Amino acid sequence: MIKFYYSTAPNPMKVALCLEEMGLSYEPIPVDTRKGDQHAPGYLAINPNAKVPAIVDGKVTMFDSNAIVLYLAEKTGKFLPRTADERGPMLSWLMFVASGVGPFTGQYVHFKNYAPEKIAYAINRYEFEALRHWRIVDAQLAKNRYLLGDIYTVVDMALWGWARLVPNILGEHADKLANVKRLVDEISARPAAQKAVALKDRYTFKTEMDEEAKRAMFPGNYRAQAGA
Numbered sequence: 001m002i003k004f005y006y007s008t009a010p011n012p013m014k015v016a017l018c019l020e021e022m023g024l025s026y027e028p029i030p031v032d033t034r035k036g037d038q039h040a041p042g043y044l045a046i047n048p049n050a051k052v053p054a055i056v057d058g059k060v061t062m063f064d065s066n067a068i069v070l071y072l073a074e075k076t077g078k079f080l081p082r083t084a085d086e087r088g089p090m091l092s093w094l095m096f097v098a099s100g101v102g103p104f105t106g107q108y109v110h111f112k113n114y115a116p117e118k119i120a121y122a123i124n125r126y127e128f129e130a131l132r133h134w135r136i137v138d139a140q141l142a143k144n145r146y147l148l149g150d151i152y153t154v155v156d157m158a159l160w161g162w163a164r165l166v167p168n169i170l171g172e173h174a175d176k177l178a179n180v181k182r183l184v185d186e187i188s189a190r191p192a193a194q195k196a197v198a199l200k201d202r203y204t205f206k207t208e209m210d211e212e213a214k215r216a217m218f219p220g221n222y223r224a225q226a227g228a
């Protein structure tokens with residue numbers, strides 16, 4: 001049984017969707033990042049990056065969501081492209097989600113909602129870059145039902161983690177991303193997605209963004225006090 005270290009945040013949710021879509025049995029283990037569970041020595045031995053998700057599958061220990069989804073697809077042989085020629089584009093889109101869509105959207109959320117000072121330059125840069133990435137995704141989905149064409153793959157699952165939050169994050173800009181919305185609606189209606197979302201009912205994660213949560217999630221803000 002795969003041990004799945006999760007919260008309900010975007011990166012763990014893409015792995016939850018994959019586990020459910022692939023019919024893999026797993027034990028969900030909550031990591032309450034607003035309480036600082038990600039910094040516990042036992043968890044750092046699994047994920048030295050102190051983030052969620054992570055998995056332990058027998059002798060295999062993994063962190064970083066997009067690496068995990070690719071591992072699960074290759075392990076099961078499911079939700080992969082059909083031909084060797086399609087593997088290249090699959091890697092491009094998966095890495096684009098991993099290194100572009102997710103981080104720029106995440107930084108936009110950070111500077112807009114959580115940064116202790118509202119820095120117009122940072123908010124503008126990350127809003128622009130997040131939107132630019134989502135428009136590229138939307139254009140690809142205007143041409144194709146799924147990111148890789150006519151088949152639903154792990155790349156769509158990786159995108160869904162963030163895509164389901166686009167209306168909350170991008171506000172009125174989301175209205176112009178009709179193809180992203182179409183894909184999210186389709187995936188979210190799948191039984192696997194509903195089971196993934198239902199993970200939120202198994203454990204009550206801390207919601208307050210209080211001092212403890214800020215210290216756990218934004219340790220860089222406390223460098224002077226820590227002497228780091």
Ligand SMILES: N[C@@H](CCC(=O)N[C@@H](CS)C(=O)NCC(=O)O)C(=O)O
Pocket residue numbers: 009010011012033038050051052053063064065066216217218
């Ligand atoms: N590149 C990592 C990023 C993981 C990540 O940033 N996870 C967030 C939740 S979406 C997290 O653990 N946040 C808590 C923290 O930063 O302390 C991945 O894709 O798994």
